[in-house]
Amino acid sequence: MAEIVLGVGASHSTLMNTHWEETTHKAEAERFREALVTARERIAAARPDVVILLGSNHFRGFWLDLVPPFTLGVGECIASGESGTPKGPQRVDAHLAGHLAAQVVESGRFDLAFSARLQIDHGQSHAIQYLLADLDVPIVPLVVNVFAPPLPTFGRCEALAHALRAALDSYPEDKRVVVIASGGLSHRLPxxxxxxxxxxxxxxxxxxxxxxxxxxxxxxxxxxxxxxAAEAAISPEFDDRILDLFETGKAAELAEFSTDEVDTEAGNGAQELRTWLMMAAMVNYVPAERLAYEPMPEWLTGMGVVVLDPTTRPLAP
Known part of the structure; x- marks a missing residue:
């Protein structure tokens, strides 16, 4: 059986790479970057055999000629390398990925798209750069469509997470799995x-x-x-409410959110919270530890990091 040993949610922004020197909120930026280092240390301490990497795509690997709601990488994975993020082939655990794809489809619950030559962008490679730096661990990438409407509902994302968890439980080999969700929090892209x-x-x-x-x-x-040229549209109140749901073990409430509600309250970039919901569902919604939250207008984004450790005891109801 494949055992999930840790979950991590982390915001991403390529402006960390390209405009660090122009960042005026240096103390906040440093605190966020230190939280990524802490999360990486927690991942390393969990000794994963594989990382399931849930992320978005910013029209560099997927285009309007074909936009599946969910696409699992089961073979080659190529990072586009924009804005100083990793570029080129990424190591994939193709055997586990193939098992997940087959089991999810055969369960009858999802007709999951797959790719044997998946191109990812900073929606996932930002996490590779900061959370998996110098860790020799393969990934299983899953791309969630959050930018080309109509989008999969939050509830549908939760249901896929449950199907993936069931597929992991049926895996015939012992593997330690970390699940990373990359994206969010509040921000609006032009x-x-x-x-x-x-x-x-x-x-x-x-x-x-x-x-x-x-x-x-x-x-x-x-x-x-x-x-x-876009103006920042960050909603710290929304972000704090979301992070509080994670900290109190109530992240399942995200499954009831609607696309329009999230867009209105937190911007189109906050649709990436679908990946956070999926990660939390796969870790059975254990309470999270908030490592950082910094509203960064220079990066257009509310930047947060959480860690979910399934060995922690759930909060009393």
């Missing part, structure tokens, strides 16, 4: 609903998402300019 763009920038973005599969870097300069 990205349109591809179905209803308004204005020149929106039209450019949608065209990039349609045509960028072979030449995404051709669109990247203007794309980065649009992102850098």
């Amino acid at each position: 990205w349109p609903d591809w179905r209803d763009p308004h204005g020149e920038d929106d039209d450019f973005m949608v065209q990039a998402w349609l045509d960028g599969r072979e030449n995404w870097s051709d669109y990247d300069v203007r794309r980065r300019e649009i992102i850098r």
